[in-house]
């Protein structure tokens with residue numbers, strides 16, 4: 057009888073564990089690694105939408121700079137959002153800043169976080185080292201995501217033992233303004249992880265789209281060849297940079313011309329993106345883009 061009871065308890069508890077594990081994770085606590093341009097933006101938006109945020113970078117000086125940047129950006133948001141009520145604006149800024157803690161030691165702060173979003177330097181080896189280390193310290197349920205623009209998400213996920221809880225979460229610059237988030241699914245990413253990240257993106261007030269782990273995902277796959285073609289057009293002496301920018305704004309209705317956009321994204325970042333993936337590998341169309 058005791059054996060039957062134990063079996064019953066075991067089967068009830070294992071089926072409840074199975075149904076619990078099928079449930080999406082509601083992301084409340086976010087750890088953002090990298091407090092640069094993108095990481096600071098992600099931390100700001102997450103905190104402003106009611107999440108508890110831990111922001112990690114290499115030094116206290118960088119973190120102080122990130123925090124100052126976040127505060128300035130929040131003040132601009134508050135000025136618009138609470139134009140009629142500056143006191144409410146001040147409270148919004150203070151509450152948001154109070155939701156962000158900082159650390160220089162990622163491994164010591166990921167034990168109970170729901171999501172780690174990595175936005176560090178665009179280098180596979182460095183990203184792999186980081187995730188391999190964090191995999192040992194993070195809780196079992198924690199989802200890992202990379203904000204990489206150009207690296208293969210699968211190659212980053214393979215540094216961990218949680219490939220089913222690993223995805224790409226690609227934000228756009230400037231994060232507080234840009235509505236899009238690309239949620240990138242590798243062949244190993246579970247549906248539960250994708251759905252949890254889609255819900256999280258919506259909770260940030262963003263519009264998520266999903267895409268397979270293909271070079272450039274959606275936006276950069278279409279945008280980078282366009283930018284490179286603009287450079288070639290200019291290099292051939294066919295048109296000036298200014299005229300190309302004007303043509304695309306007035307003729308195609310784009311808010312910025314390709315050269316303005318290249319300056320905005322940064323030539324270094326664009327170079328990393330073009331170098332980071334073999335743009336020929338998954339495409340039937342030959343395109344060898346180089347800056």
Ligand SMILES: NC(=O)c1ccc[n+]([C@@H]2O[C@H](COP(=O)([O-])OP(=O)(O)OC[C@H]3O[C@@H](n4cnc5c(N)ncnc54)[C@H](O)[C@@H]3O)[C@@H](O)[C@H]2O)c1
Pocket residue numbers: 089090091092093094095112113114118174175176177178179182186203204205206226227228229321325
């Ligand atoms: N800049 C863009 O427009 C853009 C857009 C989308 C995605 N991305 C991607 O986001 C990531 C970050 O880009 P960014 O423009 O914010 O770079 P950034 O140089 O502004 O910031 C990177 C930050 O990461 C920190 N860092 C580096 N190694 C670290 C480590 N091991 N641990 C903790 N912190 C570390 C650096 O100190 C720096 O503050 C890259 O993968 C990039 O491809 C960039």
